[in-house]
Amino acid sequence: MNSSPTKVRSNIQLILSTLPTKPGVYRHLDENGKVIYVGKAKNLKRRVSSYFNKNHDSAKVRVLVSKIRDIQVTVVDTEWEALLLENTLIKEYKPKYNILLKDDKTYPWIAVTKEEFPKVFATRSPDHQRQETFGPYASVRYMNTLLETVFEIFPVRRCKILHLGQRPCLQYQLKKCPAPCAEMISKEEYQANIKKIIEILKGNSNLIIKQLQAEMMACAERWEFEKAQEIKQKVEILTQFRGKSVVVNPEITQLDVFSIVEDEQSAYVNFMRVMEGAVIQSYTIEIAHKLDKTKEELLFLGMVEMRERFGELFPNILLPFLPETEVEGHSFSVPQRGDKKKLLELSLKNAFNFMSEKNRRRDLVNPERRSQRVLTQLQKDLGMSVLPRHIECFDNSNTQGCEPVSAMVCFIDGKPAKKEYRHFNVKTVVGADDFATMEEVITRRYSRLLAEAKPLPDLIVIDGGKGQLNAAYRSLQALGLADKIFMVGIAERLEDIYRVGDDLPLYIDKKSEAQKLLQRVRDAVHDFGIAHHRKRRAKKSIESQLDGIPGIGKVLKTKLLQHFKSVKRISEASEEEIAKVIGPAKAKIVVEGLLSL
DSSP states (O other), X not given: OOOOHHHHHHHHHHHHHTOOSSSEEEEEEOTTSOEEEEEEESSHHHHHHHHHHSOOSOHHHHHHHHHOOEEEEEEOSSHHHHHHHHHHHHHHHOOTTSOEEEOOOOSOEEEEEOSSSOOEEEESSOOTTTEEEEOOOSOHHHHHHHHHHHHHHSOOOOOSSOOTTOOOOHXXXXXXXXXXXXXXXXXXXXXXXXXXXXXXXXXXXXXXXXXXXXXXXXXXXXXXXXXXXXXXXXXXXXXHHHHHHOOSOTTOOSEEEEEEEEOSSEEEEEEEEEETTEEEEEEEEEEEOOSOOOHHHHHHHXXXXXXXXXXXXXXXXXOSSOOSOOOTTOEEEOOOSHHHHHHHHHHHHHHHHHHHHHHHHHHHHOHHHHHHXXXXXXXXXXXXXXXXXXXXXXXXXXXXXXXXXXXXXXXXXXEEOGGGOEEEEOOSOOSSOXXXXXXXXXXXXXXXXXXXXXXXXXXXXEESOHHHHHHHHHHHHHHTOTTTSEEEEEOTTTOOEEETTOSSOBOOOTTSHHHHHHHHHHHHHHHHHHHHHHHHHHHHHHHHHHHTSTTOOHHHHHHHHHHHSSHHHHHHSOHHHHHHHHXXXXXXXXXXXXXXX
16 A cells, blocks of 8 residues: 655655764665666765755756655775675666666677686686676687787697597697697696686786796707797797787886766766776776766776776776866876876777767667757757757858858758758849848848748858858848747868857867757858859859840840850851841851850
């Protein structure tokens, strides 16, 4: 039986009054005793009480609060411990309102089996319990090169099942297998090679180079020059590989790098592990948004997940921003220059590329989703109150002050609506006055829409700087539409975006989909306007040539152009051909007139 609202509130208030002020994890339970949300807090009393003591902007949070019937807490010593416990409990209870961690299962791993004579191989389905795993590797080419290098230095068996007491196979003859099946290598030596392989896979190639160099010198001292030469070749192979795999300064070692990017649906946390200047692991995880979480909380959730997958994090960690949370035994820093800054930028690039690839896949399944995402981002970037589903863009053209025209293109849901494109032959402006031209065109366009009761656009884009933008805005004010339509200007040279009244341009990522949409709109109106302007110039040029011939009026000129299509063809035609269209007397006048021009 459901409890009354008064009894529920009374029970919640009693729980809140007894909560500790220490760090810990809290669990919200519904009327059936099911955990519906798990969270962590630096101060349990303050954090849990905030759910009930303030109004929430998020509808999801309001729904969650309405379903809470009981609260359980677990106290820990530090906020980092709270994060670790929160992650564990989320996986145990799978609460309805918690964020979702989505696996990135596209990257390959290298596995080393736990056997008497282990195998080393690439896999996309690693068994972390039965195998020692390394990776994942963002580049298949790098992983294959690493395996080839390892096998060239320390050959291992390739067969699926090891049968002892067999004759060596062809792989042994090719020096690609040490043939443990035929006891051509001892268990101790094979295991020693496997340990060296594992160190190389961990990124400690410099350690193995030093070990091999010591072995080489020992062989030389024992006059075992042939064996010393073999070891020297291994050192050269490993040194060459190490040189190619170094991304930054080889002195940078035992460093973890985290970065985060977000869109409206998810956050994407990238993790990179660096050893001896080389990225030996790169992994990106998607965190689906459910309730409002700060960027720091999402980043730390990703860090906790990576810790579970790859073991304890290194003491030194690079982050895109300094968090408020402190973690004992770990030092956070935000590099501003140099090789470490390059590593952070590489991590951000990996996260961004992963997000873009995920979105491309989703867009193929649901093309409308991309349009919605881009428009939502544009709305956010411009600070609009409505989604810019209907966009109209204007551009002016003239030739040294002559033939002023304007063009307008229309985009609906991010796609061109070409039936709505319009040209405007400027009527009231003389000469090259872009501001006056823009005022006239905006007034004509929207006074007509108002008169015909047609829908107005959500966003107007003016191809020009602040002067053209202000001129267009004055027309909207005169029509009483200044508060009903959002308007921006896009400067041609730097592609800066200006809002009405702003002295400085908006900062929008030049590579973002929202910026690219504005560029497509601007390019469309530019091309549309230029094409129309060229037609007008060509038409005027043709008309001016024929108008210069006395005795050839509008009717005869139209007949000639309809028949020959252009003045050039008329000038190339014979007098007899022209006479068939307008008669011999007029044909003679046309031929003589064109020759005199």
